[in-house]
Amino acid sequence: MFIVSLSYIAPLSDIDALLEQHVAWLRQGYASGLLLASGRKTPRTGGVILARGERAELEALLARDPFAVAGLARYEITEFHASMSAPELDCLRNI
Structure with a gap:
């Protein structure tokens, strides 16, 4: 399994301009079976x-x-x- 950490290197206005395309790309990743979960960092x-x-x-x-x-x-x-997980995440131990 992999953890991918994205760090923005451009203003949020540039990020927001491509956000809809990024979400479509994420959906393709989920459909392919590669992606398991994703979300924004806080702060953004x-x-x-x-x-x-x-x-x-x-x-x-x-x-x-x-x-x-x-x-x-x-x-x-x-x-x-x-190698360990909460019971509800046991499925992650086999990836």
């Missing part, structure tokens, strides 16, 4: 994505994010294997 300096699959496949997906294409965000990918 970027976002976080939980993903699964192969790293190369994830990197290819991230490169197509409208924020990446426009040079508005930086992405940090951390791979991890959940």
